[in-house]
Amino acid sequence: MSTRSSDPTGTRPSDPTGTRPSDPTGTRSSDLTGTHPVGLPVQAPAGAGPEARAAGEERGEEREAPREPASRDRYFDLLRAVALFRVVLYHLMGWAWLPVVFPSMGVMFALAGNLMARSLRRRPATDVVRGRLRRLLPPLWLLGAVGVTGMLLGGWGPDAEGHPGWWWLHLAFWVLPLSDPPYAEGLPGVPGLIGDDWAVAVGVPLWYLRAYLWFVLLSPLLLRALRAAPWPTVLAPVALSAALESGPAAVPGWRLESTLSDIGAFGACWLLGMAHQEGVLRRLPRYVVPSLAPVVACAGLWYALTQDLRTGHDLDDMPFAQALWSFAAVLLLLHLSPAWREWPRRLRRWDRPVTLLNARAVTVYLWHNVCIVVVGSLWDRLWDVGVLERDAHWVLVSPWPQLPAVWLLTAACVVCFGWVEDLAAGRRPRIWPDGRPGAHRA
Numbered sequence: 001m002s003t004r005s006s007d008p009t010g011t012r013p014s015d016p017t018g019t020r021p022s023d024p025t026g027t028r029s030s031d032l033t034g035t036h037p038v039g040l041p042v043q044a045p046a047g048a049g050p051e052a053r054a055a056g057e058e059r060g061e062e063r064e065a066p067r068e069p070a071s072r073d074r075y076f077d078l079l080r081a082v083a084l085f086r087v088v089l090y091h092l093m094g095w096a097w098l099p100v101v102f103p104s105m106g107v108m109f110a111l112a113g114n115l116m117a118r119s120l121r122r123r124p125a126t127d128v129v130r131g132r133l134r135r136l137l138p139p140l141w142l143l144g145a146v147g148v149t150g151m152l153l154g155g156w157g158p159d160a161e162g163h164p165g166w167w168w169l170h171l172a173f174w175v176l177p178l179s180d181p182p183y184a185e186g187l188p189g190v191p192g193l194i195g196d197d198w199a200v201a202v203g204v205p206l207w208y209l210r211a212y213l214w215f216v217l218l219s220p221l222l223l224r225a226l227r228a229a230p231w232p233t234v235l236a237p238v239a240l241s242a243a244l245e246s247g248p249a250a251v252p253g254w255r256l257e258s259t260l261s262d263i264g265a266f267g268a269c270w271l272l273g274m275a276h277q278e279g280v281l282r283r284l285p286r287y288v289v290p291s292l293a294p295v296v297a298c299a300g301l302w303y304a305l306t307q308d309l310r311t312g313h314d315l316d317d318m319p320f321a322q323a324l325w326s327f328a329a330v331l332l333l334l335h336l337s338p339a340w341r342e343w344p345r346r347l348r349r350w351d352r353p354v355t356l357l358n359a360r361a362v363t364v365y366l367w368h369n370v371c372i373v374v375v376g377s378l379w380d381r382l383w384d385v386g387v388l389e390r391d392a393h394w395v396l397v398s399p400w401p402q403l404p405a406v407w408l409l410t411a412a413c414v415v416c417f418g419w420v421e422d423l424a425a426g427r428r429p430r431i432w433p434d435g436r437p438g439a440h441r442a
Contacts, residue, residue: 074354080357080361087105088407088410092399092406096313099314100309100315103330106329108208111273117223117226129216133216151184178214179210183204211266230278231280237265264323297329309321356414356435359434367413368406371406371409382395
């Protein structure tokens with residue numbers, strides 16, 4: 001079984017023109033685990049000496065600039081919202097071509113790498129890593145409190161992995177996901193309410209949190225390597241993926257192999273985001289990205305086709321093809337990115353849903369798979385309605401009518417569980433953070 005999460009089985013998955021500055025004010029949008037804008041450095045009081053100003057900068061204190069609220073990069077917000085919508089759509093539909101049209105996981109890793117590099121430029125590495133972990137882990141703990149409790153009540157126990165000691169030890173990955181947290185397979189569901197594969201739906205998407213955690217922990221070293229040797233560093237994960245694919249790199253144990261495979265598949269995307277923030281991509285001649293990205297994309301697509309790209313066997317099962325395709329797509333998206341401090345007129349209608357998806361990205365990602373399983377189980381009961389089976393058979397066999405129900409149930413999860421993202425970020429909890437000021441306070 002695939003262990004990724006941008007497909008129904010759990011798929012995972014630059015700016016050389018200088019059109020986007022490196023944003024020294026630090027006002028860009030956040031990554032999957034942090035959705036509020038980062039403010040400007042604290043200004044020392046008027047008349048303060050250079051020692052006081054230097055101390056404030058060394059501590060990395062931050063606040064919003066007076067009289068000018070921090071703005072968001074709405075282009076990055078739009079990319080993240082589209083990526084999340086595509087993940088949900090793909091998990092429901094299962095079409096192998098969707099990750100080719102838009103490689104969601106590569107895009108989200110690139111946006112996270114961009115934010116990580118910006119934060120590391122402004123604050124000590126230990127503070128940045130600790131802040132990212134604080135935002136990442138509480139939503140996971142809430143999911144574990146609900147999911148693992150349900151698994152235990154369903155009969156899951158120490159014999160699941162063959163040795164009680166290892167089972168208890170591996171449960172610690174629900175606290176700190178340095179590897180994939182264990183989950184039950186084959187547990188019975190609740191007839192007519194939730195299917196038998198609900199526990200798999202809870203556990204499979206967690207590969208993303210594991211990969212994200214490792215990228216966060218490695219980011220201080222990656223940033224130093226990027227500054228010393230930019231392009232060898234960016235391309236190193238692709239080389240790692242090629243080595244794992246071709247066989248010279250023998251990896252002991254599936255847990256280490258999974259981690260290295262994800263680093264190889266998406267590490268270049270994370271590093272491209274950091275390179276964009278560091279201004280590395282702007283130093284490329286204008287013609288390089290439009291010339292290079294299509295060639296790399298075609299190589300990735302060709303390799304995927306040779307590996308039998310189809311529904312049920314997609315880019316998630318082909319890490320090297322994923323690495324090439326995601327690298328090319330992210331490189332092109334960062335090259336084309338406009339600096340949107342405000343929405344273009346034609347996109348203003350999408351402001352609230354995009355804002356909501358960015359504010360509750362972790363909640364949507366963690367809970368949507370369970371929502372798909374619940375909706376599918378309830379949909380099966382409609383076969384008992386004779387008029388539907390006789391006159392509207394297409395409603396029962398098509399996944400399209402299920403899509404609004406999946407989003408409706410996901411919205412309920414946002415209301416019930418999303419507030420933990422605010423607490424993790426040190427904000428006042430909100431029920432429905434779609435950007436309307438002063439509304440929907442929890």
